[in-house]
Amino acid sequence: MMNDKIISGKNNIQITKSECGGQKGCGAMTCCCKGNEDGNVKHKQRDEQEKKALMTRLSRIEGQVRGIRAMVEDDRYCVDILTQVSAIQAALNGFNKELLARHIKTCVSEDIREGNEEAVDELCELLKKLMK
Amino acid sequence: MMNDKIISGKNNIQITKSECGGQKGCGAMTCCCKGNEDGNVKHKQRDEQEKKALMTRLSRIEGQVRGIRAMVEDDRYCVDILTQVSAIQAALNGFNKELLARHIKTCVSEDIREGNEEAVDELCELLKKLMK
Amino acid sequence: MMNDKIISGKNNIQITKSECGGQKGCGAMTCCCKGNEDGNVKHKQRDEQEKKALMTRLSRIEGQVRGIRAMVEDDRYCVDILTQVSAIQAALNGFNKELLARHIKTCVSEDIREGNEEAVDELCELLKKLMK
Amino acid sequence: MMNDKIISGKNNIQITKSECGGQKGCGAMTCCCKGNEDGNVKHKQRDEQEKKALMTRLSRIEGQVRGIRAMVEDDRYCVDILTQVSAIQAALNGFNKELLARHIKTCVSEDIREGNEEAVDELCELLKKLMK
Numbered sequence: 240m241m242n243d244k245i246i247s248g249k250n251n252i253q254i255t256k257s258e259c260g261g262q263k264g265c266g267a268m269t270c271c272c273k274g275n276e277d278g279n280v281k282h283k284q285r286d287e288q289e290k291k292a293l294m295t296r297l298s299r300i301e302g303q304v305r306g307i308r309a310m311v312e313d314d315r316y317c318v319d320i321l322t323q324v325s326a327i328q329a330a331l332n333g334f335n336k337e338l339l340a341r342h343i344k345t346c347v348s349e350d351i352r353e354g355n356e357e358a359v360d361e362l363c364e365l366l367k368k369l370m371k
Numbered sequence: 372m373m374n375d376k377i378i379s380g381k382n383n384i385q386i387t388k389s390e391c392g393g394q395k396g397c398g399a400m401t402c403c404c405k406g407n408e409d410g411n412v413k414h415k416q417r418d419e420q421e422k423k424a425l426m427t428r429l430s431r432i433e434g435q436v437r438g439i440r441a442m443v444e445d446d447r448y449c450v451d452i453l454t455q456v457s458a459i460q461a462a463l464n465g466f467n468k469e470l471l472a473r474h475i476k477t478c479v480s481e482d483i484r485e486g487n488e489e490a491v492d493e494l495c496e497l498l499k500k501l502m503k
Numbered sequence: 504m505m506n507d508k509i510i511s512g513k514n515n516i517q518i519t520k521s522e523c524g525g526q527k528g529c530g531a532m533t534c535c536c537k538g539n540e541d542g543n544v545k546h547k548q549r550d551e552q553e554k555k556a557l558m559t560r561l562s563r564i565e566g567q568v569r570g571i572r573a574m575v576e577d578d579r580y581c582v583d584i585l586t587q588v589s590a591i592q593a594a595l596n597g598f599n600k601e602l603l604a605r606h607i608k609t610c611v612s613e614d615i616r617e618g619n620e621e622a623v624d625e626l627c628e629l630l631k632k633l634m635k
Numbered sequence: 636m637m638n639d640k641i642i643s644g645k646n647n648i649q650i651t652k653s654e655c656g657g658q659k660g661c662g663a664m665t666c667c668c669k670g671n672e673d674g675n676v677k678h679k680q681r682d683e684q685e686k687k688a689l690m691t692r693l694s695r696i697e698g699q700v701r702g703i704r705a706m707v708e709d710d711r712y713c714v715d716i717l718t719q720v721s722a723i724q725a726a727l728n729g730f731n732k733e734l735l736a737r738h739i740k741t742c743v744s745e746d747i748r749e750g751n752e753e754a755v756d757e758l759c760e761l762l763k764k765l766m767k
Contacts, residue, residue, distance in 0.1 A: 281448035290443060297440040304436055308429040311422060316413035317474035318497050324467055325500050328460065335456055336634060340627040342449035348623055351615045359612055363604040365450050368457050369634055370600060371767050468766060472759040480755055483747045491744055495736040501766055502732060503635050545712035554707060561704040568700055572693040575686060580677035581738035582761050588731055589764050592724065599720055606713035629714050632721050 289341060296334045303327045335369060421473060428466045435459045467501060553605060560598045567591045599633060685737060692730045699723045731765060 285293070304327060310320050343362070350358030417425070436459060442452050475494070482490030549557070568591060574584050607626070614622030681689070700723060706716050739758070746754030 281451065282446045283448050284446050285443075290446075293443045294440060297436060297443065301433060301436045301440065304429060304433045308426060308433065311417075311425045311429065314414045314416050314422075316415050317470055317478060318493055319413065321467060321470060321474070321497055322500065324463055324470075328463055331456055331460055331463075332634060335453060336627075336631050338449055338453060338456075339630060339634075342453070343627060343630075344623055346449060348615050348620075351612050356612075359608055361450055363600075363607060365453055366603060366607075366630070367600050368454065370596060370603075464766060468759075468763050471762060471766075475759060475762075476755055480747050480752075483744050488744075491740055495732075495739060498735060498739075498762070499732050502728060502735075545715065546710045547712050548710050549707075554710075557707045558704060561700060561707065565697060565700045565704065568693060568697045572690060572697065575681075575689045575693065578678045578680050578686075580679050581734055581742060582757055583677065585731060585734060585738070585761055586764060588727055588734075589767075592727055595720055595724055595727070599717060602713055602717060602720075606717070610713060625714055629717055632718065635721075 283346060285341070293334070293338065296330070296337070300327060300330050300334065303330065339365075339369070415478060417473070425466070425470065428462070428469070432459060432462050432466065435462065471497075471501070547610060549605070557598070557602065560594070560601070564591060564594050564598065567594065603629075603633070679742060681737075689730070689734065692726070692733070696723060696726050696730065699726065735761075735765070 303323065307320060307323055307327070310323065347358050347362050435455065439452060439455055439459070442455065479490050479494050567587065571584060571587055571591070574587065611622050611626050699719065703716060703719055703723070706719065743754050743758050746752075
């Protein structure tokens, strides 16, 4: 189902995509799985509807950023630009909330039920970043 | 209505103020001007260095959003995605702070010196949006 | 063990009350329990150390707010007051993060293990409020 | 009008209150003035109505913090406590916005009109702190 391939990501992230065959909790929809023996990237398979909803949000946000760039290019007034940036921030926040809720309802819940306490520590660390 | 004159601004900005007649972008450097006869869009001409710096930041942010989209496409783990989104939020915040500082140092300061109190009200309204 | 009944709580939250055995705070360390016989309030017994740490943080924050009030009373400069308020906001955020982490590690984890999915929905709703 | 007195503030701030006699922009309502020869504390005289409104907001916030402390003392449920803390954060944010707007409308505007550019730099620094 998933071919092993290495994709070099932006920001110096090495993205390793791999088959999760034997992985605990894997092979199923909305499961969490660890990376393969390369070991450095985790994946989570989302159902089509969720994935599509996330992609749609991101495409819209990307369009909004391009829109801001066009505004700067066009020498638009600072206040109008800043107002649009604040709309992007709200949109990213909406994306975060949706993905975070799915994460808690699937990955975290599943890990807790399986007695994997690390998921809880990881969530708390993540929330510290998100609640600046 | 507005005479062409040169004002040397803070932080090495050459502020050239000029008649905004011809529109759009009003032909002058870093002035603030109301919309043209179409009337619905305000412009501010920024010096090349500032404009380039803003464009560079925005291109980087656009790349980051595309990176998130690739992560979702690639079924990457929620926590890794959310961590990257939080980096974008920090980058947008940095963009906001830079543009806002320039706005206050040029547009708002100039308007206050000219007795245009609306600029102050507008700034306060903007800050309410930015300080959610 | 738990009888379901509905009590309308503060802030229009529907609280489902159930018997917690010994009450109040249900006798166990760091457990979550529904309200006592008064019926409209949920409790959670925290261990002494955690409770003391939370109280200490709050006393300090209360002192900081009083300090701000003294500054206003004393006609102190706006920027100095605002800087102190931003310190309080950081302190409240720290309090939130600590309490939230404990909540997830105890209440939410426990509820998930017991198959109580409402705890997860409640957490997601809470995070939406905290991640404005 | 103002007696010299020393108040030892929280967080190791030495608060020196003093007559602003010769100060530029002083002696008037809603002016900004530098500290006296002790030099380390700035004051701003606010009109009675503004001062009272700020004090009222702060008293209410102080009461809210005490309320949270009572909730922790009473072993109240985490989510209910966190919801109340989020209300305090909104109230502090409201206080900030009000004080900041007054600051810009009086101190900053006045300083700009008097050619004091430091006020602008100071405002930009402050906004960086407030727009975390």
